[in-house]
Amino acid sequence: MSTRLNWLRAAVLGANDGIVSTAGLVVGVAGATGDRGTLLTAGLAGLLAGSMSMAAGEYVSVSTQRASEKAxxxxxxxxxxxxxxxxxxxxxxxxxxxxxxxxxxxxxxxxxxxxxxxxxxxxxxxxxxxxxLMNPWHAAWASFLAFTAGALLPLLAMVLPGAGWRVPVTVVSVLVALVITGWVSARLGQSPVRGAVVRNVVGGALAMAVTYGVGALLGAVGV
Incomplete structure (x- = not known):
């Protein structure tokens, strides 16, 4: 039972990473350009890079742990x-x-x-x-899928609406998702819910604000 809870909590945290990192990326690019193709390309690149990185890191980590336990x-x-x-x-x-x-x-x-x-x-x-004993391949696939699932939300929220609604829809969708993932992770970890949700939302909002500001600045100077 405890192993299943740990896996579920890791999946929620992986999805949370996908939400925040991809949201920061696409919102930052949106600050510089409103071109849908550019936003989609950047979002997909961030999704694939992040999910592969998470999977590789989890594989290495679990493989090392498994080898130590077997020894x-x-x-x-x-x-x-x-x-x-x-x-x-x-x-x-x-x-x-x-x-x-x-x-x-x-x-x-x-x-x-x-x-x-x-x-x-x-x-x-x-x-x-x-x-x-944890299976490194299972861990890698779980991290890949969790990150991908989380990353799809800001990516779709950014590329599907019209130009004037992309950033507001993305920000609202991401903040709602962060409330949910913060609540779920706190419940699974049996920790205070309010603090977890606030930290999650503030961190995500700050990431989007900073990347949007940087993107808008670079777009204004034509970089």
Whole structure:
């Protein structure tokens, strides 16, 4: 259950990144030009670059984490094979440190060891669930899709309306979306909703304001 919640929260945050980064890009370009083709090209380029970057970064990160976890499990497996008594004492000590009495910790350690020693040490000592090692490809695709889904909102909001409505529609759509993603991420993380929403909206609004200002300035000077 906790793994699913982490995945869902990561997806929401990935979509949030897609919304903010793409909104900043297309609003900035809109400050310099109202040409629909230019806006679409810039938005698609930002969407693809951002989604690929997110996917690659997530793949590398999860691959590194997975390799570290597998190495730790391999070391634990060897220690259990070579020095089982010492590992039993270690497990009992860890359980005792968590609040069990010495006798209960010893009994629990023995029972856990008899059932599945590696799993017991992985969970208690390493904080790893051997059955839930993250798949880097799954993580990469999830990040790619989440970012893409988020990026499509500001892109479509910018290129579909008429010239006079593009920026207002995009800004309003993005701010509403940021309220939603801020609320969802706060609920999933069991943190205060108001602060998360305010930070999300203010950050997105500031990003759009800055990029629009830069775009308008560059457009005015003909750069």
């Amino acid at each position: 730790a499990l391999a070391l634990e497996r060897r220690e259990l094979r070579e020095q089982p008594d010492a590992e039993l004492d270690e497990l009992a000590g860890l359980l005792e440190a968590r609040g069990l009495s010495a006798s209960v910790a010893r009994e629990a350690a023995q029972q856990l060891t008899e059932k599945d020693a590696l799993r017991a040490h992985a969970r208690v000592e390493l904080g790893i669930n051997p059955d839930e």
